[in-house]
Amino acid sequence: SQQGEEDPQALSIQEGENATMNCSYKTSINNLQWYRQNSGRGLVHLILIRSNEREKHSGRLRVTLDTSKKSSSLLITASRAADTASYFCATVTSGTYKYIFGTGTRLKVLA
Amino acid sequence: DVKVTQSSRYLVKRTGEKVFLECVQDMDHENMFWYRQDPGLGLRLIYFSYDVKMKEKGDIPEGYSVSREKKERFSLILESASTNQTSMYLCASSRMYNEKLFFGSGTQLSVL
Numbered sequence: 001s002q003q004g005e006e007d008p009q010a011l012s013i014q015e016g017e018n019a020t021m022n023c024s025y026k027t028s029i030n031n032l033q034w035y036r037q038n039s040g041r042g043l044v045h046l047i048l049i050r051s052n053e054r055e056k057h058s059g060r061l062r063v064t065l066d067t068s069k070k071s072s073s074l075l076i077t078a079s080r081a082a083d084t085a086s087y088f089c090a091t092v093t094s095g096t097y098k099y100i101f102g103t104g105t106r107l108k109v110l111a
Numbered sequence: 112d113v114k115v116t117q118s119s120r121y122l123v124k125r126t127g128e129k130v131f132l133e134c135v136q137d138m139d140h141e142n143m144f145w146y147r148q149d150p151g152l153g154l155r156l157i158y159f160s161y162d163v164k165m166k167e168k169g170d171i172p173e174g175y176s177v178s179r180e181k182k183e184r185f186s187l188i189l190e191s192a193s194t195n196q197t198s199m200y201l202c203a204s205s206r207m208y209n210e211k212l213f214f215g216s217g218t219q220l221s222v223l
Contacts, residue, residue, distance in 0.1 A: 031209060
């Protein structure tokens with residue numbers, strides 16, 4: 001998981017399979033966001049889930065948030081080779097401007 | 112869509128040089144940020160700005176300064192570049208506090 005111990009730091013799956021990555025955080029949050037980064041490029045925002053939401057969907061993405069466990073997961077269904085990238089979670093801490101990023105999960109989708 | 116433009120994709124500088132990294136956003140966003148990204152360390156916040164001429168230190172401001180004279184432009188300055196500042200530098204902006212960030216493509220800086 002990110003922002004702590006990574007689990008997994010890297011993930012390799014076959015095209016068509018689902019990919020799940022996890023994020024843990026330590027502080028009270030306003031929202032949690034997921035980003036994707038293709039190799040050597042900037043990050044692209046994927047989805048935002050607020051602290052009072054438990055689950056959110058966007059296309060093939062499903063995000064869950066468990067504030068009691070201070071954790072979130074990102075599920076990518078029916079993965080494609082184009083999903084190969086690093087995925088980061090970012091927590092927005094209540095009362096500050098800070099977005100705290102995890103160290104990322106490297107996903108490789110094999111065709 | 113919002114565009115965040117960083118002036119250089121790759122930059123090579125010598126130790127002791129003064130380095131300017133420029134970032135421009137085209138959507139009138141209030142907030143702008145500078146991060147550096149290093150393998151295994153994720154993204155670390157250097158500085159952010161929530162308005163023209165306003166700035167706040169992030170987690171690793173030492174050796175850096177910033178300038179925001181116009182709303183659309185946020186510059187990161189390395190006063191005297193050192194080899195430990197070799198990194199990927201990422202600029203980002205957001206319309207409001209808590210909202211999603213829009214990132215530039217990054218500048219890979221090498222200090223020799």
